[in-house]
Amino acid sequence: MAPAGTTLGTTVLNTEATLEQELLQYNPSVSFTSLYNLLKAKLCPYFYVCTYQFTVLFRAAGLAGSDVITAVISPTTRGLREAMRNEGIEFSLPLIEETRSKIPETGKNSEDGEEQGVSDDESFSWLEEMGVQDKIKKPDSISIKLRKEKNEVQVDHKPESVALVKGTNTFVLLNFLINCKSLVAAAGPQAGLPPTLLSPVAFRGATMQTLKARSINVKTPVHSGYNDIFSLEITGPVMPHCLHTLTMLLKSAQRGAFSAVLYTHEPTALFNIYCLLAFPQETLCKDLTKCGLHLKTLDQLIQLPTLGKSSIRHLEMRDYAYTWKS
Numbered sequence: 001m002a003p004a005g006t007t008l009g010t011t012v013l014n015t016e017a018t019l020e021q022e023l024l025q026y027n028p029s030v031s032f033t034s035l036y037n038l039l040k041a042k043l044c045p046y047f048y049v050c051t052y053q054f055t056v057l058f059r060a061a062g063l064a065g066s067d068v069i070t071a072v073i074s075p076t077t078r079g080l081r082e083a084m085r086n087e088g089i090e091f092s093l094p095l096i097e098e099t100r101s102k103i104p105e106t107g108k109n110s111e112d113g114e115e116q117g118v119s120d121d122e123s124f125s126w127l128e129e130m131g132v133q134d135k136i137k138k139p140d141s142i143s144i145k146l147r148k149e150k151n152e153v154q155v156d157h158k159p160e161s162v163a164l165v166k167g168t169n170t171f172v173l174l175n176f177l178i179n180c181k182s183l184v185a186a187a188g189p190q191a192g193l194p195p196t197l198l199s200p201v202a203f204r205g206a207t208m209q210t211l212k213a214r215s216i217n218v219k220t221p222v223h224s225g226y227n228d229i230f231s232l233e234i235t236g237p238v239m240p241h242c243l244h245t246l247t248m249l250l251k252s253a254q255r256g257a258f259s260a261v262l263y264t265h266e267p268t269a270l271f272n273i274y275c276l277l278a279f280p281q282e283t284l285c286k287d288l289t290k291c292g293l294h295l296k297t298l299d300q301l302i303q304l305p306t307l308g309k310s311s312i313r314h315l316e317m318r319d320y321a322y323t324w325k326s
Contacts, residue, residue: 027205028194029178034204035197036174039069045241045291045301047199048268051183052190054080057271058170062288065304071165071173074270077156081163087176090169094273095160095309159309162270200241201292211236244297247315256320264311272307 038044039060046063049056057072064070073080073091084091155161165173177183177195185191199206214233219226234246243262250258288298310326317323 028197031197031203031205032174032178035199036171038199038201038203042288042291044199044201044203045288045293045298047197047203048237048239049177050196050198052185052188053077053183055265055268056173056177057268058174060288060291063301065302066166068167069170071170072162072271072273073165074159074162074267075157076161076163083180084163084173084176087172089165089172089176091163091165093155093160093162094164095162095270096155159270162273198237198239200239209236211238211242240301241293241297244300245294247317248294248296251317251320254317257318259314259316261314262312264313269311270309272305272311273309 032049035044035047036058039047039058042060042062044060046057046059049058054073054075059066059070059072061068081091183195184193197203197206202208212235214235216231216233218229218231220229221227238246247260250260288302289295291298293301307326312324312326314325315322
């Protein structure tokens with residue numbers, strides 16, 4: 001990944017040494033802080049922090065039906081969650097909590113699998129009643145701890161590991177990401193590169209990057225000849241506002257008839273989960289009008305997510321009406 005504040009080689013003369021010098025001059029904390037301040041002032045609707053391990057989506061207050069700033073992290077590991085707890089970051093695991101709400105009270109704890117309402121000592125009380133408590137080996141505290149850790153690790157890198165941070169805790173998360181040295185890979189093709197920041201608006205240290213587009217014209221046989229089919233392939237980090245803008249363009253240009261196939265970065269599909277209660281839509285839209293997005297696009301982004309853990313894979317419009325598959 002290329003850091004958002006780094007200008008990649010634009011000429012043959014831009015050698016590896018020059019690129020290394022630019023990386024040394026790039027200060028990620030300045031870009032991080034700039035983006036968060038824009039988000040807080042509602043001049044930026046959202047931004048992504050892309051590391052080689054996970055992706056974080058910061059959303060301004062007003063998006064996805066929330067009246068506070070939110071951050072969604074996917075995927076996470078036990079080590080990352082433990083580090084966040086040690087920094088005092090309060091977060092939830094929405095998918096695990098949703099699963100818990102659908103099972104009886106005798107189910108398991110949200111993350112460590114600990115049985116609710118029954119302690120380890122109480123679970124062996126029946127042995128004492130039978131007088132065989134000394135003949136049965138009870139698990140020691142270390143075994144119990146290892147069992148809990150095993151259950152916690154089982155959700156690592158899975159959809160259920162997605163974490164949600166809300167309100168002022170997002171600022172603590174920001175400082176954690178700025179100071180966390182493990183976000184920079186020590187080896188591999190991304191070694192030494194800071195996280196990539198993606199945003200629909202400009203920020204300090206950013207560079208403008210354009211998506212790559214390629215058009216294809218295919219002739220398909222019909223009853224009395226051939227029919228022209230035009231295809232447009234767009235590659236790169238297509239952010240949500242870009243997708244909606246493209247659909248509005250194609251709706252007008254193609255007279256209400258087109259189809260699109262979408263390829264989602266799988267860990268980010270979890271960003272469509274419904275996490276919060278609704279907030280008055282009129283207030284949310286009014287507060288975000290200066291964030292730089294088209295009002296129709298903004299109206300879509302403030303809606304409550306309905307896709308759950310999935311994402312749109314195929315989108316089609318016929319007679320100005322949408323259908324889609326996830």
